[in-house]
Amino acid sequence: MNKTSPFKKAAIAALAVILLPVMSAQADVITESIAIDGKTNQAAAQSQKKIDKVSERTKVLLDEYRTVSHQIESLLVYNQHLRNLIESQRLEMVSIKQQLKEIEVTQREIVPLMLGMLDNLQKFVALDLPFLTDERNQRVAELKKIMIRADVTNAEKYRRILEAYQIENEYGNTIEAYRTHINLNGKDRAVECLRFGRVSLYYQRLDGSETGYWDKESSQWKQLDSRYNSVILQGLRIARKEVAPNLLTLPIPAAEAGQ
Numbered sequence: 001m002n003k004t005s006p007f008k009k010a011a012i013a014a015l016a017v018i019l020l021p022v023m024s025a026q027a028d029v030i031t032e033s034i035a036i037d038g039k040t041n042q043a044a045a046q047s048q049k050k051i052d053k054v055s056e057r058t059k060v061l062l063d064e065y066r067t068v069s070h071q072i073e074s075l076l077v078y079n080q081h082l083r084n085l086i087e088s089q090r091l092e093m094v095s096i097k098q099q100l101k102e103i104e105v106t107q108r109e110i111v112p113l114m115l116g117m118l119d120n121l122q123k124f125v126a127l128d129l130p131f132l133t134d135e136r137n138q139r140v141a142e143l144k145k146i147m148i149r150a151d152v153t154n155a156e157k158y159r160r161i162l163e164a165y166q167i168e169n170e171y172g173n174t175i176e177a178y179r180t181h182i183n184l185n186g187k188d189r190a191v192e193c194l195r196f197g198r199v200s201l202y203y204q205r206l207d208g209s210e211t212g213y214w215d216k217e218s219s220q221w222k223q224l225d226s227r228y229n230s231v232i233l234q235g236l237r238i239a240r241k242e243v244a245p246n247l248l249t250l251p252i253p254a255a256e257a258g259q
Contacts, residue, residue: 110154117161118143124168129201129214131171131193132178139164172198177239184212184221194235200252204232213251224251 118140125136143161146152176195181188182203191203201214203221211232212223224232231250237243 107154110158114147114154114158114161117165118147121161121164121168129195129198129216130182131176131195131201132180136168139167171195175235175239177236179206182221184210192236194232194239196235196250200250202232202235202250204229204236208233 121143122137122140125133125140143157143164146157146160174195174197178193178195180191180193182191182193183189184191190206192206194202194204202211202224203213204211208229210223211226211229212221214220215222228250231248234243234246235248235250238245238248
């Protein structure tokens with residue numbers, strides 16, 4: 001077994017004495033480096049946190065900026081729309097004012113026109129064949145009452161008058177059978193009347209015993225020959241839609257007057 005010589009031991013001891021301060025100094029350097037590195041890492045971590053906070057804040061601010069920018073764009077578009085709307089309303093107000101002026105003129109002109117139309121309608125009914133006289137005169141009377149009512153607009157008054165004219169116009173294109181009372185030889189008689197448009201108007205007693213027509217020239221009822229009783233009865237049934245339409249041979253006073 002080899003034994004270390006005293007000289008070698010002394011050399012090792014001397015080397016250890018020499019290296020010990022060096023190793024101690026290196027250890028201090030390493031410890032200090034580790035401490036510095038730790039502080040650096042800690043500072044870096046704190047810096048990263050600050051950077052993260054700044055980045056997050058920047059993102060929030062950017063989002064807010066984009067939101068505000070979008071709102072501003074929307075407001076600009078909406079404001080332009082409002083300006084267009086206001087301009088349109090201004091033009092509409094100008095138009096309405098002009099229309100109101102025109103309406104005032106029209107109101108002054110339409111009322112005399114409607115009154116004239118009513119007077120003409122009343123005269124027309126009086127000069128026409130005497131059919132549905134009470135009903136037609138009542139219609140004219142109601143229109144005259146409406147004319148002096150403040151709660152009815154002129155537009156409604158005018159519509160009602162035109163409606164009456166339309167009804168009168170339709171009488172000229174239809175046939176009609178209805179029951180009424182007429183004056184025959186000074187006596188009130190219940191009869192069936194048969195109207196052919198405005199061409200002719202006939203009557204027949206309810207028992208079918210007498211038939212006649214309205215004579216425009218004399219403005220009175222005149223009796224027809226009894227041979228027309230069945231013809232008028234057939235006409236009444238056609239007008240009431242009880243039988244199919246058929247050809248009727250009847251005297252037409254207007255044609256005789258024309259001849």
